[in-house]
Amino acid sequence: MSARTEPPAAHIEGYNFAYLDEQTKRMIRRAILKAVAIPGYQVPFASRDMPLPYGWGTGGIQVTAACIGPDDVLKVIDQGADDTTNAISIRHFFQRTTRVAVTEATDQATIIQTRHRTPEMPLREGQILVYQVPIPDPLRWLEPRETETRKMHALAEYGVMHVKLYEDIARLGQIATSYNYPVLVNGRYVMAPSPIPKLDNPKLDRNPALQLFGAGREKRIYAIPPYTEVRSLDFEDHPFEIQRWDEVCGLCGAAESYLDEVITDDRGGKLFCCSDTDYCVRRRAAGHFGPHGRDAPAPLRGPLPGSGG
């Protein structure tokens, strides 16, 4: 997959570098700086209309546009995959507006924009991970009033988050929240990690990379600076746990990675494979193969775009 070459996208004339004008980028950078200074705090910013609909990653694109420079190497993933509609169109967007180099290799990218996943490969210092966020406020589901949720954040009144977890255990016997699992950042702000699976939550903790979160429609930016403590909320007698599956990746045999279930034909055939395509390709290149064997074709995949700030 990573070996496939894409035709270089034509550069479009008449637009500023990275689409946004410089004043807008400065405004967004100020918001980002504040977000980094107060880990987990949602900083309001004047989100712009972007040439794609809300929910397709407008928040993430604006954050990326504000951070990217001519020497950056960009990787864009959607649900972990480099080759889905959303990822491809955002990558083309930046190729056309910045002419920066793009890559599918996690370790070669300096900026990774992502929707719904954190890459399997550990990140390093100097990398920026940009998340697309649909609903930035974890309290939103429990308290509809914005004035009240702001006050709750300001006073660190987070008991209500545990009401939600209590409700999960009471109804289902366990904490059933499996994605967008709320976390406490730096011991202060409760934060929605965007709809990543909770399997990815431990990767947020003390990550050497800078993690930025952009919500375009909701006009919020927040951040986890490098090496910041990120703790998933839980109960003493029901500690946080990540999901486990019986299946391994059909292509590369990985047991620890997050798997997609892909329908392969109309006779009920299906395949579990890593949602992180770069990780899967690397494992296959290193000689790891799953039950579908050495010759398994890479499946066509790609959830429809949507629901990703």
Next chain:
Amino acid sequence: MSEALLEVEGLTKRYGHTIACCDIAFDLWPGEVLAVVGESGSGKTTLLNAISGHVAPDAGRVLYRTRHEGVVDVLQLSEPARRLLMRTDWGLVHQNPRDGLRLAVSAGANIGERLMAVGDRHYGRIRGTALDWLDKVEIDAERIDDRPQTFSGGMQQRLQIARNLVTRPRLVFMDEPTGGLDVSVQARLLDLLRQLVTELSLSVVIVTHDLAVARLLSHRMMVMQRGRVVELGLTDQVLDDPQHPYSQLLVASILQT
């Protein structure tokens, strides 16, 4: 004699030219139940909201004797301190249980919310306390995982009371807790309230327009008319020998059986 738990001095609240409460003053003693009666629009609810910090009054002081820090003026407290006080040492029972309950989560979560808000992070313990309180307010333990929406009005009101009392507050404000309930349910709720008040030696300010509620529950009562206190005295005294013309009218308007 111990000292007053709550002292209200010169409390005034205006809405433009309308005076909702004017120069209200009273003391509340530990374990005492004070009924505030009066017709609709006499400023009862505004008074309650002003004391409990939900509405900022224009003048006056609300002095509260805290457990550890002596007497504080509630209106001068910082917002975090006041909110903490509200959800630990105080309770507020709304007339409509839908205002006081979280309808989207189960009864157990409703009762446990205050515990979690003050930092309890042990599911088993929270659930145990919730079961305890369901029993105290006579709700079947099997309903712990049901949402309040499926409860009857009387059960919702009892659940709201349990939710408020779970942190063992010392002072509870009640705004017409029996309003909107039918008479037999009212009687049962009053019975339960009286029992809880004695058991936990709660101090209560109860707003009502129902003199029967006042007679059953309260030690003292305060009659309000057009934002002013017109009479304040022992409940039996006020009801049996009202002094002010308005109190006399109010007492005379009860159907005698």
